[in-house]
Amino acid sequence: MTSPPPVRDVLVVGRRRLELVNRMVQDPDLRLSLITEPDCLPLYPPVAAVELVDNVQNLDEVRNAALRLMNRRPFDAVVAPAESSIPTGGYLRTYLGLPGIPFDVAHAFCNKNAMKARLRRAGIPVADSRLVPLADSVERVLRAQGLPAVIKPVWGDGSANVHVVRDEAELAELTRPDGPLLGSSAYNEPPFLVEEYLExxxxxxxxxxxxxxxxxxxxxxxxxxxxxxxxxxxxxxxxxxxxxxxxxxxxxxxxxxxxxxxxxxxxxxxxxxxxxxxxxxxxxxxxxxxxxxxxxxxxxxxxxxxxxxxxxxxxxxxxxxxxxxxxxxxxxxxxxxxxxxxxxxxxxxxxxxxxxxxxxxxxxxxxxxxxxxxxxxxxxxxxxxxxxxxxxxxxxxxxxxxxxxxxxxxxxxx
Missing domain, CATH: 3.30.470.20 (ATP-grasp fold, B domain)
Structure with missing residues (x-):
């Protein structure tokens, strides 16, 4: 008689992307632990153990939460199903010696400045770009790049908070502290990436x-x-x-x-x-x-x-x-x-x-x-x-x- 496969312990790190979690909870061979943010927790189905953090992109905070969960049982894998948590998942794999995408690769896929730098070094055609380290540099860097230009958070998901700046009026609107770029969300914060506007x-x-x-x-x-x-x-x-x-x-x-x-x-x-x-x-x-x-x-x-x-x-x-x-x-x-x-x-x-x-x-x-x-x-x-x-x-x-x-x-x- 063949013995059943052992249950694998999997750590999920994420915010609101639930497609994978909803599949995984149906698999009797997987036991899930979760790290997420308080306002996201009600969206999730019941799992074996939960740790809450203020920000799933805060590596120190998530590492400590993962260690608390590991104090109950070790993990076989880390699953990070969303753009916001992919680098964190990579960091945990590298830190804990687990298989999967390591931190340097995960970071390069999700940090748009690091991504463009890596592709540019490989000779792959990408738009010209400049990094905006702090909010008070947005106007200066946009002017240096020249209008029209595109500005987006370095850490962003899809098209969220991506803006095309075509003229002086749009530049003035965008650089207001309570404007669409700087005042829209706690997750849309510097650094930003300014890119040439491609026709x-x-x-x-x-x-x-x-x-x-x-x-x-x-x-x-x-x-x-x-x-x-x-x-x-x-x-x-x-x-x-x-x-x-x-x-x-x-x-x-x-x-x-x-x-x-x-x-x-x-x-x-x-x-x-x-x-x-x-x-x-x-x-x-x-x-x-x-x-x-x-x-x-x-x-x-x-x-x-x-x-x-x-x-x-x-x-x-x-x-x-x-x-x-x-x-x-x-x-x-x-x-x-x-x-x-x-x-x-x-x-x-x-x-x-x-x-x-x-x-x-x-x-x-x-x-x-x-x-x-x-x-x-x-x-x-x-x-x-x-x-x-x-x-x-x-x-x-x-x-x-x-x-x-x-x-x-x-x-x-x-």
Missing amino acids: FEDEYHCDGLVRDGEVQFAAVSKYIVPSLRSMGSVFGSYTLPADDDAARAVAELHREVVRAMGLADSVTHLEVFRTRRGFVVGEIACRPGGSGIPRNLLRAYGFDTWEHFLATELNNPLQWRPDVADGSFAWVMFPLHRGVVSRVPDAGVFADLAEVEEVDIKVKPGERIAGTLYSSSMSAVVHCRTDLPGDVPDLVTALQERFTVEYETPVPVS
Whole structure:
């Protein structure tokens, strides 16, 4: 009689990214301990042990919390499922001698200044950039860079608190102590990164699987609208065939970036711009892409990004081959605005469109939308399939004409 596998003790460090935790609590072979912040704890399912910290990015605070948890039982692995906790997870692995992404690599993936410096040294094309060490240097560094320019926190998640500064009026607004950059959140604080504003029309993402330092799988998609221009409008992306010229170029760039970043095992999400001077790398993450991307990759290739991410975090190799489906797969995310929702179309509004295969409506009449809205804030997401990638833009236009959420009274930013 075969004995059951031993239970593995896993430490999870994170804020609000729950996809992995919700999977892990269903696995009887895993026993979870958690380090999170007080306002995030109510979001989590029950786990074996919990330690609370003021900030999951504070390495000293999290290390001491981890040692208190280890005083009860040792850990076999550390899982850090979000941008905000990936460097902390890497630090704990390095400190405790555990397998997985080490601190230097995790830090380079999440600190945008360190990332760009590493890529620049490897000869990979990135935007020119300057570091803003303190808040009172924002105006000086922006002027030195020249307008228009882009400014973002060095430690940031996705498109949160990314600003394009086009002229003197926007510069004055941004540099106010209570303005959109400095006064928006305790997590959006110096240092900042100022980058040249790249003129481009097309933006792509490449999502991959890396094992033993080699890219085992990579899929390239094109954004419907570049992410910095998508706030308040329809957003999404669609898959490109592997033999598409742009897909080939982006996939090769992805391979070079993975090598330069020193990544051994994880999933990746790379952002690339097509400019007049060629393809330029925006950023790369060693975690699954957000919004509708994981679902789209699962439908198009059978690639479960969260399953593979968890396997790499736990050092459990998966035997997997892509199952490429016919057509181009798209996800289309409809915007969310502040206010009280008065009317929402139902899913039947797309019933006669054969390309629409899944509809997920996120809001309902009477719901009050307030506070900070992010690039991932949505009123609905639709998953579609077309015969060719070139069919997607016309389909998006048809979807926009049919799905409009109406609001009563605007709600001020809080």
